[in-house]
Amino acid sequence: MTASTLDHPHYALEHPRYDFLAASVETPPRTRLASLVVGTSAFAAAAVVWLVQLIVVDVAARGHGSTLRAALTQWDAKWMTLIADHGYAGFTYTADPAEPTILRSVAFFPGYPTVVRVVDAPLTIFGVDDATLIAAVVTSAAASLALAWGAAALALEIWTRATGREAGLAASIAVSVVASVVVFGAPMGIVYQMPYSESLFTALAVWALVAMIRSRFGVAGVLVLAAGLTRLTGAALVVTLAIAAAVELIDYWRRRGTFAATTFPWAAVTAPIVGALGIGSYLLWASAQTRSAGGYFAIQDRGWGSGWDWGRSTVGWIGDHVVGGFADATAAGYTISAWSMIVAAALCAAGLWPVVRGRLPWQPWLFSVGVAVIVLGSGGIMHSRPRLLLIPVSLLMLSFAVLAISAAARATCRKRWAGGVAVIGSLVAWCVLGVWVSTFMLIDFDYGI
Template identity: 30%
Template sequence: MTDYALDPHSGLPAAGLATAAPLGRARRWARELAPPLLLYGAVCALQLALLAVLHRPGTLPIGRLLLSWDGRLFLEVAEHGYPAAGAPRDASGAWLGSNLAFFPLYPALVRLAHLLTGLSFGDAALLVSRLSGALAAVLLHRLVARLYDRRTGFFLLALVLAQPMAVVLGMAYSESVFLACAVGALLAAHRGAWRAAALCGVLAGLTRPSGLAVGLAVVLAAVLTIRQGWSWRPLLAALIACSATPGYLLWVGLRTGRLDGWFRIQQAGWGAELDWGAHSWDYITDQLAGGTGWVDVSVALLVVAALVGCLLALLGRPWPPMALYGLLVTGLAVGQSDFSSCKPRLLVPALLFLLPAARALAAARPRTAWPLAGAAVLAGSWYGAYLLTAWQAVV
């Protein structure tokens, strides 16, 4: 008969414990990953189903819709790289729009996925967006579970995916990559994993100009940590996290021959410049005073709701780095002049204004919370599908 050594604490055979430990970790990982991934997969399926239902014969196929507008320009960067050095100008010397406006991480990932899988650049772009969205879902659930509880994390994720233009997380756009990097940086900073926070901050800064909001949130987290006891690691991580966005803007400036080259390209190609909310104010007041199109009025209401949500969230005293990140992303979305229909898309990664509703749903009875969350997901998914298929929104 074999003589099994017993563990003194559990009374179980030591050999059995060696096998049980990996199984226990696997079960814990399954419990952590299953809820956000199942929710993310269900909403993705719902969005695609609604796109199919609302798609009109004779219009662009659904696959082409998901690669439309700025998505085509991201694909150009992924396939051909950036244009040659020099300021993009017309014959009269006026500045033109250029693919230099698009930050490099997302097209680089698309190119990498194309090389590794052999997929077309369009399919590779959708693959990168979907996988990044899944990663963002897991990280967001874990972050909010640390800050509040798992139930609040689940409902906040549901509300993020229920946003009217959350469909963009599955398009050839950089929002899903940015959201994953931003939430990863916040989660790492909250855990005190400063190398990971620095890396995620750099990646966010190479994805969108609002990556600077991620870097500044890491700075605030580092300051809060240093106040409890001096350490050089948080400070170094904060400096690194803030470096990528200014670095890319400087690179574009050197490539175009003007330090403000990126800003000139944005203004010339997309009419986007920081006007401290003047354009948004005019749009909101015009639409609420006498708007005739329900989509334009709804966009104005969504912007107002986001601003009100931010104020309510601040009353709940959220974790300061998350609050700063959310306020900056919301402020950048509302504070610049561009196509008004883009505002809901730019607000998708902001998170903060959805926090009061998520906490309210988490505190409500299940028979109230689940139907409300489900209705929000259905309504938001329909809205996004309608804007892409019927209204042909510029996102």
């Protein structure tokens, strides 16, 4: 579609959606300086949150006779670093030494360990001690920086949808800071600093959502492919991309033969196919390697009990532990897990109305719902749910935070100040909750996260 088409005198009246697009065409893009300021603001806010998290976890770990390193490298972090070092079958790390390691290790997708191995290669060549751990820390840190910028970009897209205009420089900085605080300050946000795949997957997912919103389907397809090689929940991203492509194709057919007609959206049609290659190819390979034990999903069910059960395990766990209390660390961890499921489901439901009204872009909401459905509809290690539901909780809270900021910005002077104070207070409370949950589940809770 060209600018001259959008400027047609009757087009804005008949197609208000494209009247907004016409305004964006006439508006010059953000300068490189503005983009740099936005990214720097997001990085700075994220760094502050990280520093606070690490200090609190370090103090708590020392109080339990442990160290920050031990706290951040437990549970799945061991699997990630071992796979990066030795591949899927080159080590022994199972409860039963007679069981082939590959029957457990294939549950972890190769994206994150592969990146760690690439970063680790030059360190190993030069004989650096703890090269794999250093490479994992660097990988998670770099992915977190990409996530911070991506969260800011997504938040600015949400701002544009909510207000009907692009954010000015001051608003862009504020939105970027809030985006980083919400995402990294979330309960279990500490996992982004650990040798886990969350930082890499979430960064890829967020940038893929931004690309979908901007109709850059070629970029979205490649990012979804990479995300599908990183976590099983990449399936929700593939579905989101497929629906976005279908919407684009339907829009093309509606405009075909009119003065607003465009060329066939080949990028949109091919993007879901490209995106599905990542998760599809790995599941085929993993199932072939574990055929004797029933394939990938049988391994998941046998090792972690994470088979699909239509939410029966989730409902049972909530019923048993939602009022479990905080009598001891185990009961408290179970209660936190139960409430994380309730909050995720509630946020998914609450986000539907703003999406239907056009106040929020539907892509982040649909992806969040997809991840929540995959997690809540399956069994498995229930006390890992606060981490597994981190994406829907943080992305939907980010959406609501941007709506709150936009509402405060439109208010009168006195209400604007009151709204600003409320937003800041809410962010502080959110971070306090997030740091406490992260520290408790990592240090005090006795089971895997």
